[in-house]
Amino acid sequence: MELSEQKQKTDILRDFQASFFAMSRLVSFPWTFLEKDLESNKSSELISDILKQTCLHSLSQKFPPSVRYRKLFLSELIKREAAGCEPLDELYDALAEVVGAEDTTECYKSYLLPCGDAVSLQESVALISEGTTGLVTWEAALYLAEWALDHRHTFTGRTVLELGSGVGLSGITICRSCSPDRYVFSDCHPRVLQTLRDNVRLNGLTEDTSPMVSVQEMDWTSTTEEQIRRIGVDTVIAADVVYDPDVVESLVELLSLILSCSSPDVFICSTVRNPETYGGFKQQLESAGISHDVMTAAVSHVFPYNRVSTIEMIKLYR
Template identity: 65%
Template sequence: MTAEASDPNKEDILMNFQSCFFSMGRLASYPWAFVEKELVGSNSTEVISQILNQTCCHPLCTAFPPSVRYRRLFLSELIKRQETSGCDPSDQLYDALAQVIGAEETTQCYKSYFLPGGGAVTLQENVALISDGTTGLVTWEAALNLAEWALENQQYFNNRSVLELGSGAGLTGITVCSSLTPSRFMFSDCHPKVLHKLRQNVALNRLDQQAVQVEELDWAFVTEEELRAIGAETVIAADVVYDPVVVETLVRLLSRIVASSSPDIFICSTVRNPDTYRDFTQRLENAGILHEVLSGPVRRIFPYNRVSQIEIIKLYKKT
């Protein structure tokens, strides 16, 4: 009996490796036990070759590679598992490692997130979590969570005009535009470096330029008239409630949005500081805005750390 026949989940596990690798997932989250079992059971490095063909040797890695450091760590982990198993060395594995050992480290990398309907969202991001005075040049867990939720709640996006606040690198909005059918989608941010990166990522994913805009939106100065002109029927935001300094400005903006029209508004937050989040919801209530906590996405589409508390709320104007 072949390994493939004895393990019906092998293809899924290989896809798991691919998904984690291209999104630069935590190395600890990979199914390494599967690799060890295959190496020992077959006394062959065939599984190493299969994993490499889905990751470092995949054409997507040539076009849009994860960071050099990440690829080096990933390959080192594979080598460790191979050496522990006692199998003969894989030439393909050491050739792949030689390529990244000689590669130059850069400040930017690519991350790719595979979509349920096929294809992927590919983003150019900064390697550092904080750079150029902002956290908006990388993808955070709340953006992935909100993207998964959007795919399960298409009624708020299909044939609707959508405004995204604090779009960052663009994961949520690009997922919506790639998988759903908004009539119009406006990405927005206020940091010049983030806006530049956002425009690059929108172009990289070849979104419909007629239906998509990337605009600077300063929360402190946008007017109700400008918001009415945008005409959003759905407003979304991910990971915008992290700094006590901006909470007051955000609530004032949301008050203007509620006053300018009656869109469906959804805010997704990683609750890192309960006091900051409590201050946000209290300020909403003081401004006459109620909120309802929604159920999170059911299907796990993207690989990310799900240990943190992530909450999606829908906002309502108090009547």
């Protein structure tokens, strides 16, 4: 095999692996390459390699995607294999294993970092669960994590406070890749906080590690100046916190409090689902004497997710 073909195959295998562990929509996988390979080689070698990098990979044994997702993925592989080559026993063995497994309301998603490590998270299989949207990873959190990987100096050696941390993707990525001195995850929903604590531990982060990590309950309506000063924050981040007009006012009041206590770098990343809600947020920032700059530089594409939505990153200052 020529070097360029080998590189293409390596890239395709990584695409399959990254998409599988992030539980990406199956239509987004590079099926066309697989179909062309089966057509030209009449061999199940590539399917075998894909299987080793997905369902049979040690990461899948430790942090498996949902049973339903693995069934659907294996069914798609079998569909292609049936049309192009001899049956692959290990493929049917893998399907038999998940067919006999019981599905649950929670699963694991793993996001592969450029260094080769993975951030593995326990998430809900439902977008809304237990009255909150905080038990899944949203696009803005993935975008913020990618931005952080491109701007590591913003976090290196600093104390970072994250508002509305959810299941922890952005923060864990920053802790694993950007060398902050201290990182404070925060949220207010009890179930989200429990999942967040579990995910932080799952990824080997504790108050005794470097960086020093803590998970704090933070109600935006009652956070005090003393609480903010105690943290001693240098950088503040938040992803997908501007989605409900009812919470925007308390968010702006908290941001105003944070900016009055010290002069941290403050970054808010939002998926603009409702322009009216997002515009209202910016208006309230202006009324509170808080200015913003839109960060326009492109980010490196690290994680697989839907990039059709409008995502905006802003930096706040007085």
